[in-house]
Amino acid sequence: MAPLRRLGGLLLTAAAVLTAVACGASSTPATPTGAAVREVKDATGTLIKVPAAPQRVVTLTQEDLDSVLALGVKPVGITNGQGIDTPPAYLADKVQGIPIVGNLLQPVIDKVVEADPDLILAGDMQDQQVLDQLRKITPATVVTMAPTDDWKLSFMAVANTLNKLDVAKQVMAAYDARVTEAKGKVEPAEVSIVRWNPQGPSWMEKRQFAGFVAADLGLTRPAAQDKDGTAHSMPLSLEALSDIDGDWLFVSTLTADGQKTLDEVKQTPAFKELKAVKNDHVVSVNGSVWSTRGAPLAAGIVLDDLVKALSGS
Structure with missing residues (x-):
């Protein structure tokens, strides 16, 4: 800590x-x-x-x-x-x-x-x-x-x-009460939290806002993302896409250029080989919520997004 x-x-x-x-x-x-x-x-x-x-x-x-x-x-x-x-x-x-x-x-x-x-x-x-x-x-x-x-x-x-x-x-x-209730609805999982920039994907460290909410739920992160910080990685190349793989991939964009880059990468063999992609466990989320420093109202939205995906509700 x-x-x-x-x-x-x-x-x-x-x-x-x-x-x-x-x-x-x-x-x-x-x-x-x-x-x-x-x-x-x-x-x-x-x-x-x-x-x-x-x-x-x-x-x-x-x-x-x-x-x-x-x-x-x-x-x-x-x-x-x-x-x-x-x-x-x-x-x-x-x-x-x-x-x-x-x-x-x-x-x-x-x-x-x-x-x-x-x-x-x-x-x-x-x-x-x-x-x-x-x-x-x-x-x-x-x-x-x-x-x-x-x-x-x-x-x-x-x-x-x-x-x-x-x-x-x-x-x-x-x-805290919502987190306690949510824990009863989700199964343990490894979640990758990624912001897609025009230059490529950046994953979020564990104490970055959305990572913090995931940790409150008891969810784990892929080994490459298991960093106890509040920042995000440098944009990754296609060769390093394995760093964003996990049981689930939550991905956001902040700009139209970022969304365009993501749409293009989705067509590549490297992206299609990700475990989360093969299992249809890729979830698009709101970058203006997930990719910020965070606050209570945003935390409620991230919590709802995680529960919706991981509980199948």
Whole structure:
């Protein structure tokens, strides 16, 4: 288990996240305008003063958007989804009418100003120049995830920032209950989780979002993918397609070019020789859900996809 390094500087397991995050914020006096504030430590270790009860939240990543919606918060500004020029399709019905302030981690500063936020959730933003610009709009601009954070830790960090840990506990309890129920429906299996890029397939490491959900179900990964990380491999050549084989192959694309490449490769002898292909165990899944950093609503979709395939329902 990789170390979960923030919120108090302790080495935490995922099971300890709730306690750790609760210790990661402290109350501070009200501002001169009378609005109460709290101090939280963001994913970079920076102490940030945030509203105790944020009213106007802007999210700059799909994961932050998913998280705030799961917590019952409707943001006043959002960005488009990963690799697309619209909000994530799986959240579309929940974000109708919310202004778009830019693309993923590429906010248009004037549009953020128009949204008049009192809190900006900046995801894994690493561009200090952009962060400085955002903090001129509101000092309460919080980097919510570090590069190695898993989705559960990032979600709890968002919940802590919004002062909604109690709601987050309920969300995670509901997820855990769904996992327990799902385990009774699926047989043990080796699952390959792949994103197909225009350059070829990349498999996901075990602590990447969809891999994490699969692990929660007790599913295993092919030997080549049995890596305890949060990244994905370099695109593979046709000669290395055996690395993506397994009892089941869950494959996603993010772009039309990626889908075109996948369609072409499906006609090759190398692809047709894969065990999953021969057994008709290849499942196309939504790349804008499976190939992201993840959050609770997306986790529910991945869980449903796995159960549907592996239970035959």
